[in-house]
Amino acid sequence: MAVGIFDSGLGGLTVLDACARHLPQVPFVYLGDNANAPYGVRDADDIYELTRAGVQRLFDAGCDLVILACNTASAAALRRMQENWLPSDKRVLGVFVPLIEALTERQWGDNSPPRNVAVEHVALFATPATVASRAFQRELAFRAIGVDVEAQACGGVVDAIEEGDMILAEALVRSHVEALKRKMPKPQAAILGCTHYPLLEEIFQAALGSDVTVYSQAKLVAASLGDYLERHPAMRGPGEVPMFLTTGDPLRVSNHATQFLRRKIDFHAA
Numbered sequence: 713m714a715v716g717i718f719d720s721g722l723g724g725l726t727v728l729d730a731c732a733r734h735l736p737q738v739p740f741v742y743l744g745d746n747a748n749a750p751y752g753v754r755d756a757d758d759i760y761e762l763t764r765a766g767v768q769r770l771f772d773a774g775c776d777l778v779i780l781a782c783n784t785a786s787a788a789a790l791r792r793m794q795e796n797w798l799p800s801d802k803r804v805l806g807v808f809v810p811l812i813e814a815l816t817e818r819q820w821g822d823n824s825p826p827r828n829v830a831v832e833h834v835a836l837f838a839t840p841a842t843v844a845s846r847a848f849q850r851e852l853a854f855r856a857i858g859v860d861v862e863a864q865a866c867g868g869v870v871d872a873i874e875e876g877d878m879i880l881a882e883a884l885v886r887s888h889v890e891a892l893k894r895k896m897p898k899p900q901a902a903i904l905g906c907t908h909y910p911l912l913e914e915i916f917q918a919a920l921g922s923d924v925t926v927y928s929q930a931k932l933v934a935a936s937l938g939d940y941l942e943r944h945p946a947m948r949g950p951g952e953v954p955m956f957l958t959t960g961d962p963l964r965v966s967n968h969a970t971q972f973l974r975r976k977i978d979f980h981a982a
């Protein structure tokens with residue numbers, strides 16, 4: 713009954729952690745492609761090939777359903793994988809839609825025409841590849857009208873987190889928030905559009921100010937996965953054992969993961 717969770721590196725652990733709390737009976741198999749992180753500065757073909765290889769590894773580990781806990785992979789590879797490659801008995805879900813449904817106050821599967829929503833000025837913080845894809849704006853436009861989105865590509869933040877250099881990551885976040893505010897002085901809401909960023913959520917919130925609502929994906933994705941599994945119980949794959957896999961150095965990745973999640977995590981070679 714295992715479910716796979718994929719990210720370029722450590723960021724997807726924020727999603728894994730929320731999913732494991734929400735669905736304690738489900739064994740999750742996590743795969744971090746740490747050897748190839750960050751994805752956010754790669755081109756779309758490269759992201760597609762790496763993501764496909766990672767998802768295949770999770771299918772091989774007994775998962776029939778994989779969550780792409782990576783906005784960059786969701787933006788650059790998900791649709792192409794679903795259209796060209798995905799075996800008919802497998803599913804891959806991304807992390808954008810639950811977030812946008814929350815922002816636009818929609819229930820799952822509400823496909824009614826776009827309408828006005830409460831927020832009008834939204835700041836999007838994401839990797840350069842996610843920002844370049846404009847996938848967030850596209851998904852939003854299907855559901856809402858009149859929302860002004862200002863996107864800030866947060867170069868360097870994922871590398872710093874993957875290196876465990878949180879002082880640099882925090883300084884970069886503050887400077888990216890300042891840059892965003894120069895373009896949009898008063899955002900009402902901010903989207904953390906990269907699963908690494910919840911590790912710095914307090915820094916984003918402090919730099920943005922307490923009147924800005926910060927949306928981060930982990931809990932929203934966990935709730936949405938819970939709904940999905942209730943509607944599609946057969947998508948729990950045959951795997952039984954929770955695992956943490958990495959393409960990087962298992963010891964180094966385990967140390968960083970243990971530091972981030974504040975519990976012991978043991979990664980194994982993928």
Ligand code: DGL
Binds near residue numbers: 720905908
């Ligand atoms: N956590 C991934 C995301 O959500 C990280 C991207 C990267 O590897 O640059 O976009």
